[in-house]
Amino acid sequence: MAYRILLLSSAANGVTQRATLALRRSGRETIIEVVADAAEMDAALARHDNIDAIICPYLVTKIPAHITRRWPTVIIHPGVVGDRGPSSLDYAITEGEKVWGATALMAVEEMDAGPVVATRNYAMPEDTKSAIYNGVGADAAIACILEAADHLEDPNFTPVPQDEHPRLLAHARTRPALRQRDRAIDWTKPAKDILPAIHAADGSPGVLTTLTGHQVYVHDAHLSGINAPNAEPGTIIGRTQHYLRIACGSGSLLIGHLRARDEQLPPVKAPATEVLARLGEPEVPDHGTDPAWSDIRYHRSGDIGTVEFFAYAGAFSVDFSLRLAAAIRTAAAADTRVLIIAGTGPAFSNGLHLGSIELAHNPDAEGWASIHAINRVCAEIANCDQVTIAAVQASAGAGGVMLALTADFVVAAERAILNPHYKTMGLTGSELHTATLPRRVGHTIAEELLTAAQPIDTGTALDIGLIDEIRPDRNFAHSVHRFARLYSEGPLYQAALYGKEERRRAIGNVEVILAQETSRMYPCFFHDAMGHREKRQSFIRKSPNTRSRSEHMPLAG
Known part of the structure; x- marks a missing residue:
């Protein structure tokens, strides 16, 4: 009979979907349950009490001890061995880590403190949290999940306590959740120094700031190729399509999406110019193509x-x-x-x-x-x-x-x-x-x-x-171009x-x-x-x- 795994996740996000499909392709019977709290976990396990193990690809809620005592339970943490806390990837991006990783841990009473089942490391690209999490971060997580599944089926496997496991980064440690006050933007800084803070909160929770007198969460930031040295930092100096150009201490940023902190508007991320319009602001002049960024x-x-x-x-x-x-x-x-x-x-x-x-x-x-x-x-x-x-x-x-x-x-x-x-x-x-x-x-x-x-x-x-x-x-783009060359000439064309x-x-x-x-x-x-x-x-x-x-x-x- 196939090994039966229950995936408990806080959302059916991309990593959860990839994990499900990868485990099924490996021959395991895999069920997903999206849960919000301990009560929903209990309800899910009441429906599927004949499982062999639990894996949690993305879980923001603590698993009750009575569950982990009955079933071997693995948590996927989006950080290197020794790193703990709910804002792991946020810190890695903000602090400019060059390498990072994902780690499979056995669930224990203390969050992220369990012994190591598997770990994978990767070079950190300069990109948004969403891009990293769903890209190289997800690749590492899926590799950890498949290795963890192998170990869970092996009665002779023993996970390694974190304090005994080799560490990629000696400074990895427990850190608290990043709050909006920690993420606050100082627009007098250079644009290139502000960008990582916005990347680290993209797509959730965004960074709360004030534009034209309105409190908004900013998302989808890119360096602009246009400077406005005489503009007040934090002011809108133009736009390119739906991207607002914001003056910084030096240089400027393009902000493509906003979420208004306004009870009169739906709490949604939308193109920045559309959000400003709904806030009653006049249309910002379009300065045409930006030399540094175009969607x-x-x-x-x-x-x-x-x-x-x-x-x-x-x-x-x-x-x-x-x-x-x-x-x-x-x-x-x-x-x-x-x-x-x-x-x-x-x-x-x-x-x-x-x-x-x-x-x-x-x-x-x-x-x-x-x-x-x-x-x-x-x-x-x-x-x-x-x-x-x-x-x-x-x-x-x-x-x-x-x-x-x-x-x-x-x-x-x-x-x-x-x-x-x-x-x-x-x-x-x-x-x-x-x-x-x-x-x-x-x-x-x-x-x-x-x-x-x-x-x-x-x-x-x-x-x-x-x-x-x-x-x-x-090198996906290069590989596609090679494929295109095959069909650009001769009999294949x-x-x-x-x-x-x-x-x-x-x-x-x-x-x-x-x-x-x-x-x-x-x-x-x-x-x-x-x-x-x-x-x-x-x-x-x-x-x-x-x-x-x-x-x-x-x-x-």
Whole structure:
């Protein structure tokens, strides 16, 4: 009989989903339960009392002793051996650690104090907490989880007490939770010194500061290439698209997302300019392209063009979708043979920007506009005469998966997790999926994916034909470019063009398909036919009903 593992997690986040799929692929029977407190843990174990062990990939609540006494229980801590506390990765980023890690510990009475079961280290990139946690941090965590599962099945294995285990960092220690007062921004400092503090709180909890007299949490920060030496630090000196440019002691920062601390507004992260508008502030002048940062970029190398995009949390607002569609349309007019559509953030795309929709004066109308806007992206890809490749560098969900399917080829990074469904958000979906999904996987599997609403790993996606290639996480962009070169010349190029025409004939008129799909979505937005409003609000606010059963939870929009 397969070894039975129960995953207890505070959220069905990316690491939890990756852990589940990796353990199942290793042959273990694995169940997820999302829990908020000890009572929910007891209820979960009452439902699954025939398990062999418990692993907690992401748990912010202490496990009661009566549970750890009965079942071997492993906690995954996002830090190196010797590090303890709830703000582990936050400190590592703020203090500029060059190496960091993840550690599997046996659960004991004192938090993070148990003996070591497994540990993995990695070089720390200069990036946001979300990017690190869901990237190299998640890779380390999954390796620890798989090794821990092996050890749990071995009756002769003995975990090593922390004070006896070799330490990567001698200064690793117990530290308290970082509070907002610890994160406070001193705008008189250089922009490059402020950036790590914002990175360390992105995407949660953000850093509380004051802009134009309003208290807001800032997210999605990037160094700007524009300086304003005479501007008062902490003031808004312009914008680029939805990014606000904030003057610092030297240099400036671009802030892409805000969450207002205002009881009159929904507590959501949304594009910075949209939040300011809802706070009643006048529109900030757009100073055009920033020389240091752009969320959409194009470059070419010989016969290969690449449109790179960065969508914060994988969320596509109306403005972002329309700009991306325009960029693809421009790239399609170039004299290249292959066009790569490549994500560059910690998520490829999760479809509609739920925060932008919820913040709008009329969320139903904003949702309706959002689906039409992202459909423009899909139409541009589908109508492109070049051979198109979707480069899925990270996880994708809902319309983000379907957007990738509009390309001729879908190449995914090994670590990516795909959620090819809309059901959990109360939508029927669009993005040409009624044509592209069954063509790739067949009608039966397409219906199973849409109704079961389960995450799948890239191995499964490749097996069923949802994607065409899996490439290593390391140097993914370079690997995709090598793949593109294969199809940019000779017989493979001609074969790809022939395949494109075959698909176009099979799919039919793109605009007709989109019209049919959106006509089915109209009641979802304007009549709440499938409970989209409550599901959207619950997901954004992390309400209790979003924790009901992780098997039915969305990643995002």
